[in-house]
Amino acid sequence: MQIGFIGLGNMAKAIIGGMLKQNIVTQEQIVGTAKTETTMEKMRKEFGIRTAGSNKETAAGADVLILAVKPIFFPEVIEEIRDEITEDKLVISIAAGKTMEWIEKEFKKPVKLIRCMPNTPALVGEGCTAVCVNSSVKCEDEEFCLKLMGSFGKAISIPERLMDAAGAVSGSSPAYVFMFIEAMADAAVAAGMPRKQAYEFASQAVLGSAKMVLETGIHPGELKDMVCSPGGTTIEGVRVLEEKGMRSAVMEALSACVEKSKKL
Numbered sequence: 564m565q566i567g568f569i570g571l572g573n574m575a576k577a578i579i580g581g582m583l584k585q586n587i588v589t590q591e592q593i594v595g596t597a598k599t600e601t602t603m604e605k606m607r608k609e610f611g612i613r614t615a616g617s618n619k620e621t622a623a624g625a626d627v628l629i630l631a632v633k634p635i636f637f638p639e640v641i642e643e644i645r646d647e648i649t650e651d652k653l654v655i656s657i658a659a660g661k662t663m664e665w666i667e668k669e670f671k672k673p674v675k676l677i678r679c680m681p682n683t684p685a686l687v688g689e690g691c692t693a694v695c696v697n698s699s700v701k702c703e704d705e706e707f708c709l710k711l712m713g714s715f716g717k718a719i720s721i722p723e724r725l726m727d728a729a730g731a732v733s734g735s736s737p738a739y740v741f742m743f744i745e746a747m748a749d750a751a752v753a754a755g756m757p758r759k760q761a762y763e764f765a766s767q768a769v770l771g772s773a774k775m776v777l778e779t780g781i782h783p784g785e786l787k788d789m790v791c792s793p794g795g796t797t798i799e800g801v802r803v804l805e806e807k808g809m810r811s812a813v814m815e816a817l818s819a820c821v822e823k824s825k826k827l
């Protein structure tokens with residue numbers, strides 16, 4: 564089984580790093596291409612994977628081909644590899660916004676196609692990938708894809724109409740969570756804490772809170788109430804967050820993300 568990557572940027576790196584860490588595939592099974600030789604050299608050094616001389620070569624040698632370039636480059640990449648995509652090959656797109664119907668039309672022929680929306684926490688085995696498939700994909704291909712994407716976190720099948728929402732709440736949301744961690748750490752630094760320690764506290768609090776939601780099944784609102792002692796310190800912060808429109812800001816941000824995805 565050869566896994567090909569077209570595009571070796573942030574997301575491909577996270578997926579490759581995650582797959583190798585979990586021993587789901589070996590370095591010898593991964594081949595990829597990027598725009599520049601510098602990127603490919605870095606990937607060979609960092610992950611020990613192979614790189615090919617062209618996208619065509621990567622596509623030709625791959626049983627499973629992951630398209631990991633920016634959505635805007637899809638037409639030129641598909642044009643380049645079209646002839647190499649035989650009906651036995653599984654093509655996985657991780658691009659935001661590009662529907663399976665649009666991608667298949669670009670290929671100008673039926674393609675065994677899976678659309679995924681991963682996120683960068685894949686790199687540390689805590690990714691979350693939304694998966695949907697087209698009608699050419701067999702049950703065992705979908706199972707295989709869920710296993711592959713599940714090797715570096717969770718993999719969840721969803722209908723394609725939810726892909727834009729998945730992009731916001733999962734694909735993009737790590738960026739918003741990192742901003743939240745930075746902001747909390749900045750406040751701790753302002754209150755005198757050394758920066759390194761501030762990141763440690765803020766990150767562990769986010770990790771622990773997320774675990775509580777996932778593992779206890781208790782509603783996030785109830786978990787919040789458990790932190791707010793009557794007349795205590797936390798509720799003062801909650802009051803300020805409500806006053807500054809934190810929930811609304813987050814909802815507006817994710818809605819903007821969904822809208823942008825629909826336009827890609």
Ligand SMILES: NC(=O)C1=CN([C@@H]2O[C@H](COP(=O)(O)OP(=O)(O)OC[C@H]3O[C@@H](n4cnc5c(N)ncnc54)[C@H](O)[C@@H]3O)[C@@H](O)[C@H]2O)C=CC1
Nearest residue numbers: 570571572573574597598631632633634657658659681734
């Ligand atoms: N970064 C993220 O957190 C996530 C990204 N995605 C999707 O993943 C895809 C890639 O995004 P990033 O990794 O963030 O982008 P990036 O800019 O970090 O990487 C893109 C890669 O594509 C390569 N590339 C560009 N044109 C090429 C061509 N003609 N042939 C071969 N390689 C080419 C570049 O050299 C680079 O290695 C996008 O479609 C994005 O929507 C999906 C989920 C999360």
Ligand SMILES: O=C(O)[C@@H]1CCC=N1
Nearest residue numbers: 658659730734735736
């Ligand atoms: O910003 C982007 O377009 C990609 C898609 C999801 C996360 N990053």
